Amino acid sequence: MSVLAFAEQRAGAVRDAALETLTVGRQLADALGVELVAVLVGPPGLAVEAGKLGSYGADRVLTGLADAFAEYSPEGYTELVAKAAREKAAKAVVFAASAQGKDLAPRVAARLKAGLASDVTQVGIEDGRVVAVRPAYAGKVFLRLAFKSAPAMLSVRPRAYKAAEAPRDAQVEELTVDAGAAARTKVQTAAEEKRERPDVAEAEIIVAGGRGLGGPESWKLLEGLADALGPGAGLGASRAVVDAGWRPHSEQVGQTGKVVAPPLYFAIGVSGAIQHLAGMQTAGCIVAVNKDAEAPIFKIADYGVVGDLFEIVPRLTEEIRKARSQP
Amino acid sequence: MKIIVCIKRVPDSESRIAKAKDGASVDTQGLKFVLNPYDEYAVEGALRLKEAAGDGSVTVMTLGGEESKETLRTALAMGADQAVLLKGQPSVDGLGTAQKLAGALEGREYDLLLFGKQAIDDDNLQVPAMVAELLGVPCATVVVELQVEGKVVTATREIEGGHEIVEFELPGVVAAQKGLNEPRYPSLKGIMQAKKKPLEEVDVGDAESHLEVIEVMNPPGRSAGVIVGEGADAVPELVRRLREEAKVI
Numbered sequence: 001m002s003v004l005a006f007a008e009q010r011a012g013a014v015r016d017a018a019l020e021t022l023t024v025g026r027q028l029a030d031a032l033g034v035e036l037v038a039v040l041v042g043p044p045g046l047a048v049e050a051g052k053l054g055s056y057g058a059d060r061v062l063t064g065l066a067d068a069f070a071e072y073s074p075e076g077y078t079e080l081v082a083k084a085a086r087e088k089a090a091k092a093v094v095f096a097a098s099a100q101g102k103d104l105a106p107r108v109a110a111r112l113k114a115g116l117a118s119d120v121t122q123v124g125i126e127d128g129r130v131v132a133v134r135p136a137y138a139g140k141v142f143l144r145l146a147f148k149s150a151p152a153m154l155s156v157r158p159r160a161y162k163a164a165e166a167p168r169d170a171q172v173e174e175l176t177v178d179a180g181a182a183a184r185t186k187v188q189t190a191a192e193e194k195r196e197r198p199d200v201a202e203a204e205i206i207v208a209g210g211r212g213l214g215g216p217e218s219w220k221l222l223e224g225l226a227d228a229l230g231p232g233a234g235l236g237a238s239r240a241v242v243d244a245g246w247r248p249h250s251e252q253v254g255q256t257g258k259v260v261a262p263p264l265y266f267a268i269g270v271s272g273a274i275q276h277l278a279g280m281q282t283a284g285c286i287v288a289v290n291k292d293a294e295a296p297i298f299k300i301a302d303y304g305v306v307g308d309l310f311e312i313v314p315r316l317t318e319e320i321r322k323a324r325s326q327p
Numbered sequence: 328m329k330i331i332v333c334i335k336r337v338p339d340s341e342s343r344i345a346k347a348k349d350g351a352s353v354d355t356q357g358l359k360f361v362l363n364p365y366d367e368y369a370v371e372g373a374l375r376l377k378e379a380a381g382d383g384s385v386t387v388m389t390l391g392g393e394e395s396k397e398t399l400r401t402a403l404a405m406g407a408d409q410a411v412l413l414k415g416q417p418s419v420d421g422l423g424t425a426q427k428l429a430g431a432l433e434g435r436e437y438d439l440l441l442f443g444k445q446a447i448d449d450d451n452l453q454v455p456a457m458v459a460e461l462l463g464v465p466c467a468t469v470v471v472e473l474q475v476e477g478k479v480v481t482a483t484r485e486i487e488g489g490h491e492i493v494e495f496e497l498p499g500v501v502a503a504q505k506g507l508n509e510p511r512y513p514s515l516k517g518i519m520q521a522k523k524k525p526l527e528e529v530d531v532g533d534a535e536s537h538l539e540v541i542e543v544m545n546p547p548g549r550s551a552g553v554i555v556g557e558g559a560d561a562v563p564e565l566v567r568r569l570r571e572e573a574k575v576i
Contacts, residue, residue, distance in 0.1 A: 072491065074456070074466060099486035103468045106421060106453040110460035115420040115537025118451050131541065136450055140344040141353060142544040145419070149537040185465040190483070190490040199487035205575075229576065242505075249471075249506040250485055255340045255447055256364050256505055264575040275340045281549055285573045287565070293554070302552035303568060305561045315559040319566040320576060 002037045002060075002088040003029040004151075006081055006095045006104070007053055009042040011189075012070075014049045017096035017202070019056045019163035024123060024156050025094045026057035026166050031125035032091055035059040038170070039084045041077050043070035047172075054170030056163060062088075064175040071187045072100050078107040080175055085112060090151040092130050097155035098201075109153040116153035117145050119259070121160040121282075130154075138255035138278040158202050159261060197226060200251050203234030205264040208253055208280070210238040212269020212290060212309055216246035221313045222268060228321040229264075236260070236280075238270050254279035269309050272297030289313065328383035328475070330373040332407065332441045333428055333458070334366040335417070336391055336398035337448040346543035353448075353543060360394070362401045365443025367510035368503035373441050374406045375508065376475055383438075384408045390417050390427050390534065396526065403521035404513030410526045416533040421453025423534030428454065429461035431531060437498060439480070444469050444502040455502035465495035468502040 005025035007018040022038060029036040038058035040046060042065060050061045064080040081104070085093050093108065095101035097119045109116035117123075121142070122133040130152035132145050200206055207226045209219060219235070226233040237247040239254055253260055255275035265283035270276060272288075272295055280286070281300055288301035289309050298304045305312055338344065338358040347354040362370075373385045387402040388411040389395045399410035413431050417424040432440065440459075445452035452468070459466030465480075471490070472483035475497070482493045482501055513521070555565045569576045 078460070099469065099484070099491075102452050103456055103466075103484075106425075106456035107460045107466075109422060109453070110425060110457040113422070115422055116451075116453055117420065117538060118453060133544075135546075137338070137342075137344045137353070137448060138340075138450060139546055140342075141346060142546060143540050144542040144544060145538045146541055147537070148539055149422075184495060185467075186494040188492050189486075190492055197488075202487055249504070252505070259450075264569075264573075273341075274343065278546075281546055285569070285575045286549075286552075287569070298554065299551045300549045302573065303565055304552065304554045305556060305558075305565055306554060307558035307561070311559040312562060315562040316565070319562050323566050323570055323576060 001034040002090050003032065003034055004085055004088060004090040004093040005036060005038050005058070006093070006101065007038045007040045008096055008098060008100055009040070009046055009049070012043055012045050014052055015096070015098070016163065017098045017158045020158065020161045021094045021096050021156055022053060022056040022058060023161050023164045028092050028094070028123065028125065028130065034091060037062060037084065037088050039064070039081055041069050041080050043067060050170060050172050055165055055167045057166035057168070058170045059168060060171045060173060062173050062175045064177045066177050068183070069177070071189065073185060073187060074103060074107055075184050077104050078111055080177060081108045082111040084175060085151060092152040092154060095155040097157045101155045105153060105155045112151065112153070114149045114151055114153050115147055116155065118155050119157045120154050121157050123154060123156070135259060138275065139259050139281060140278045157261070198232060198234040200234050200236045200253060200260060201258045203262055204232035205229050206234055206236045206253070206260060206262050207266045207268065208236030208238065208270055209241060209268050210270030211240045219247070221310070225266065225313055225317045225320070228317045228324070230324065238276050239273070267297050267301065268313060270297055271295045272300070328376060328380050328438045329436050330376060330383065330439045330441060331386045331388055331432065331435065331437045332366070332369050332373045332402065333454070334370065334387055334389050334398060334402055334443070335363045335446045336360050336389065336395045337363045337446050340364065340447060350542055351540045362398050363443050363446045365445060365447070365503055365505065368505060368507040369441040369443050370402045370405050370407060371508045371510040372473055372503055376439070386411060388413065388428070388431065390415055390424055390531070392416065399526060400521045401513065403524045404517040405511055406517060409524055412526060412528045413531045414528060415531045418534035419536040419540055420538040421451045421457050422537050425454045425457030425461055427531050427534045429458050431529065432458070432462060439475065439497055440500045442500065442502045444504050455500050459500040464499045466500035466502070467493040467495070469504045470501050471504050471506045473501060473507060
């Protein structure tokens with residue numbers, strides 16, 4: 001018996017979100033008294049990453065490595081993970097609730113005819129069964145769920161758990177692969193993007209802007225603040241701003257956007273509509289800057305500054321830069 | 328091209344959501360219900376494909392109760408040709424619902440199945456990929472650009488900080504993300520016509536849940552913090568608190 005963790009890769013390297021799934025998997029495996037098996041699917045060169053999975057708690061690494069798996073393949077990956085779950089008699093299968101995990105986990109769950117809890121923020125073992133907590137209605141409520149089917153399928157929200165090292169010498173085993181399964185759907189990563197900042201769903205710090213910025217040109221201010229906060233800072237936006245076409249939808253926070261919980265969240269010129277608050281209210285520390293002292297955002301912010309953001313944000317950028325340059 | 332769009336009736340995004348007396352479900356009394364926003368992109372996408380092809384049909388389908396007819400009529404008013412109500416309740420997780428939908432779809436002709444990427448009530452983001460798996464067809468989820476040429480689907484899906492291009496041959500499943508298009512509003516003429524369009528009802532029974540809700544909980548409580556001050560002069564104090572009190576920078 002085992003707990004399985006899917007170790008997501010991109011461009012030949014294991015992603016941070018994958019290490020978080022190992023940490024969740026390790027906790028479940030310890031509580032259940034079974035081994036943690038990491039499933040590593042990707043191009044042949046990915047074999048070098050197996051050791052890393054051991055240092056984050058995998059007792060065993062099953063590899064499905066082939067050129068056909070260099071890019072994500074819904075059918076191919078599904079076949080491998082489902083096979084691993086059956087061969088290792090998995091009690092639970094943990095994915096990251098990433099773009100890939102959210103596509104793959106439902107397919108595997110349907111293949112195994114097992115229920116899936118998506119975007120889980122907390123999971124544990126109670127009386128020998130897996131119990132998961134996850135948001136619904138974009139975080140307006142949370143559900144505590146028990147599984148009526150096996151294995152317990154989970155996708156865990158990025159950053160809900162902090163990856164923790166738990167070193168051991170992982171045994172590496174090859175999963176025999178039928179690369180033909182990958183052929184039906186062709187996936188390739190679009191080449192045009194250059195990633196300067198982390199995606200809003202995975203950023204450690206989010207600098208989010210709302211209608212108070214007055215127009216898309218004002219985002220230079222927020223970019224400056226994000227730069228001052230360091231490489232872990234990403235940009236977010238309110239729905240109003242996305243609907244107005246000022247920012248891409250990929251940055252939208254809230255219901256019909258992304259639900260996020262970074263350690264630090266700046267809401268700049270964001271008034272705080274219900275659907276926005278739902279998507280960010282579990283952030284660690286919330287800082288709000290708004291000219292309206294009655295704005296709903298101040299009701300949930302840890303720290304607020306009332307006033308003109310066009311004066312406050314440049315000063316904030318400068319002071320943060322200063323503070324961060326000091327030891 | 329025959330397109331079937333699977334849709335859902337959900338509470339409006341401006342709704343306040345509270346738990347019901349039983350503690351294990353959501354109180355839906357007095358809420359305003361709408362067509363799931365992501366499903367609007369799916370319906371619009373289907374209508375555009377049909378318009379571009381100059382022929383074909385768009386069928387909308389949902390699993391739900393009598394009240395879901397209103398949601399189907401909304402999609403018919405946008406321009407869908409016919410509707411199917413699968414009478415029964417959706418499951419807590421996606422699998423039971425996907426099994427009911429796949430069961431109903433198996434006996435029908437379709438080239439493309441369109442969905443919204445997720446319903447904004449359960450937020451499961453499971454059903455489209457599960458239906459694809461159960462039917463044994465390819466699928467692209469979280470799609471922001473869609474092209475169909477002959478039998479070949481090219482879909483652009485959103486991933487962290489970028490996109491993936493997914494290509495497959497019909498029949499298959501596509502799940503729409505916001506940004507795919509700008510959904511049309513039903514016209515008055517559309518609303519009038521919708522009343523006369525065919526709406527088929529099939530009893531399928533309630534979907535089986537593979538998860539059980541033990542408890543509905545409020546989000547972790549959050550109370551108002553401090554207003555550090557007004558204007559740019561308050562900034563040094565804010566930064567001091569972020570560094571020394573909250574220890575976040």
